[in-house]
Amino acid sequence: MNTGQLTSILPLILLVVVFYFLLIRPQRKRQQEAAQMQNSLTPGARVMTTTGLFGTVVAVENEDVVLEVAPGIETRWVKAAIGRVVTPGEPVADEPQADDVSDAVKTDVETDKDGTTGTASERNDGQDTTKS
16 A cells, blocks of 8 residues: 555545544433433433423333323323433423413403404414414
8 A cells, every 4th residue: 555545545534533533422422321311210300301391200110201290190201202300409491481371371362443352363263364
Protein backbone atom coordinates (compact mmCIF):
# COMPACT_ATOMS: atom_id res chain seq x y z
CA MET A 1 0.00 0.00 0.00
CA ASN A 2 1.57 3.26 -1.02
CA THR A 3 1.27 6.70 0.53
CA GLY A 4 -1.23 7.95 -2.08
CA GLN A 5 -3.75 5.26 -1.18
CA LEU A 6 -3.29 5.88 2.53
CA THR A 7 -3.91 9.62 2.20
CA SER A 8 -7.10 8.98 0.21
CA ILE A 9 -8.44 6.52 2.81
CA LEU A 10 -7.39 8.54 5.88
CA PRO A 11 -10.25 11.13 5.64
CA LEU A 12 -12.79 8.31 5.46
CA ILE A 13 -11.30 6.65 8.55
CA LEU A 14 -11.30 9.97 10.41
CA LEU A 15 -14.95 10.53 9.46
CA VAL A 16 -15.94 7.15 10.91
CA VAL A 17 -14.06 7.90 14.14
CA VAL A 18 -15.68 11.33 14.46
CA PHE A 19 -19.16 9.87 13.89
CA TYR A 20 -18.51 7.26 16.55
CA PHE A 21 -17.49 9.77 19.21
CA LEU A 22 -20.04 12.47 18.34
CA LEU A 23 -23.12 10.41 17.51
CA ILE A 24 -22.99 6.70 18.27
CA ARG A 25 -21.31 6.71 21.68
CA PRO A 26 -23.50 9.46 23.27
CA GLN A 27 -26.68 7.82 21.92
CA ARG A 28 -25.68 4.46 23.36
CA LYS A 29 -24.99 6.13 26.72
CA ARG A 30 -28.45 7.78 26.71
CA GLN A 31 -30.08 4.44 25.89
CA GLN A 32 -28.28 2.74 28.77
CA GLU A 33 -29.31 5.53 31.19
CA ALA A 34 -32.94 5.28 30.04
CA ALA A 35 -32.95 1.49 30.46
CA GLN A 36 -31.42 1.83 33.93
CA MET A 37 -34.05 4.41 34.93
CA GLN A 38 -36.89 2.24 33.58
CA ASN A 39 -35.59 -0.84 35.42
CA SER A 40 -35.29 1.05 38.70
CA LEU A 41 -38.93 2.22 38.80
CA THR A 42 -40.66 1.59 42.12
CA PRO A 43 -44.26 2.10 43.25
CA GLY A 44 -44.87 5.66 44.41
CA ALA A 45 -42.49 7.27 41.92
CA ARG A 46 -43.91 10.21 39.96
CA VAL A 47 -43.10 9.83 36.26
CA MET A 48 -43.72 11.43 32.88
CA THR A 49 -44.29 9.24 29.83
CA THR A 50 -42.69 9.96 26.47
CA THR A 51 -46.04 11.37 25.35
CA GLY A 52 -46.16 13.85 28.23
CA LEU A 53 -48.66 12.10 30.53
CA PHE A 54 -47.86 12.46 34.23
CA GLY A 55 -48.67 9.71 36.68
CA THR A 56 -47.63 7.83 39.79
CA VAL A 57 -46.28 4.30 39.55
CA VAL A 58 -48.66 1.88 41.28
CA ALA A 59 -47.14 -1.45 40.24
CA VAL A 60 -44.23 -2.77 38.19
CA GLU A 61 -44.68 -6.10 36.41
CA ASN A 62 -42.01 -7.55 34.07
CA GLU A 63 -42.03 -5.09 31.14
CA ASP A 64 -45.22 -3.24 32.22
CA VAL A 65 -45.85 -0.35 34.58
CA VAL A 66 -49.24 0.53 36.03
CA LEU A 67 -49.66 4.31 36.40
CA GLU A 68 -52.30 6.18 38.36
CA VAL A 69 -53.02 9.28 36.27
CA ALA A 70 -55.89 10.54 38.43
CA PRO A 71 -57.37 9.31 41.71
CA GLY A 72 -58.78 5.86 40.94
CA ILE A 73 -57.73 5.91 37.24
CA GLU A 74 -54.98 3.39 36.46
CA THR A 75 -53.43 2.71 33.05
CA ARG A 76 -50.91 0.09 31.93
CA TRP A 77 -47.77 1.19 30.03
CA VAL A 78 -44.66 -0.57 28.80
CA LYS A 79 -41.51 0.49 30.63
CA ALA A 80 -40.04 1.93 27.42
CA ALA A 81 -42.83 4.54 27.40
CA ILE A 82 -41.57 6.10 30.65
CA GLY A 83 -39.56 9.16 29.65
CA ARG A 84 -38.33 10.40 33.01
CA VAL A 85 -38.86 10.33 36.75
CA VAL A 86 -40.16 13.63 38.11
CA THR A 87 -38.48 14.65 41.34
CA PRO A 88 -40.69 16.20 44.05
CA GLY A 89 -38.91 19.58 44.03
CA GLU A 90 -38.86 19.87 40.25
CA PRO A 91 -41.39 22.33 38.78
CA VAL A 92 -43.53 20.79 36.08
CA ALA A 93 -43.89 23.32 33.27
CA ASP A 94 -45.93 21.02 31.02
CA GLU A 95 -48.95 20.85 33.31
CA PRO A 96 -51.27 23.86 32.89
CA GLN A 97 -52.28 25.75 36.00
CA ALA A 98 -55.98 25.95 36.90
CA ASP A 99 -56.05 29.69 36.09
CA ASP A 100 -54.54 29.07 32.63
CA VAL A 101 -57.27 26.55 31.79
CA SER A 102 -60.11 28.80 32.94
CA ASP A 103 -58.68 31.73 30.94
CA ALA A 104 -58.50 29.56 27.84
CA VAL A 105 -62.12 28.52 28.28
CA LYS A 106 -63.21 32.14 28.83
CA THR A 107 -61.55 33.36 25.64
CA ASP A 108 -63.03 30.54 23.55
CA VAL A 109 -66.63 31.43 24.43
CA GLU A 110 -67.92 34.51 22.65
CA THR A 111 -71.17 36.46 22.82
CA ASP A 112 -73.14 37.23 19.64
CA LYS A 113 -74.96 40.47 18.96
CA ASP A 114 -78.24 38.83 19.96
CA GLY A 115 -76.78 37.83 23.35
CA THR A 116 -76.29 34.11 22.71
CA THR A 117 -73.04 32.56 23.78
CA GLY A 118 -71.02 29.71 22.36
CA THR A 119 -67.86 28.98 20.46
CA ALA A 120 -67.44 30.10 16.88
CA SER A 121 -67.69 26.52 15.62
CA GLU A 122 -71.03 26.04 17.44
CA ARG A 123 -72.50 29.16 15.83
CA ASN A 124 -71.24 28.31 12.33
CA ASP A 125 -72.21 24.64 12.18
CA GLY A 126 -68.62 23.56 12.84
CA GLN A 127 -67.12 25.41 9.88
CA ASP A 128 -64.02 27.48 10.50
CA THR A 129 -64.60 31.09 9.42
CA THR A 130 -61.26 32.60 10.46
CA LYS A 131 -59.50 34.64 7.82
CA SER A 132 -55.85 34.03 7.07
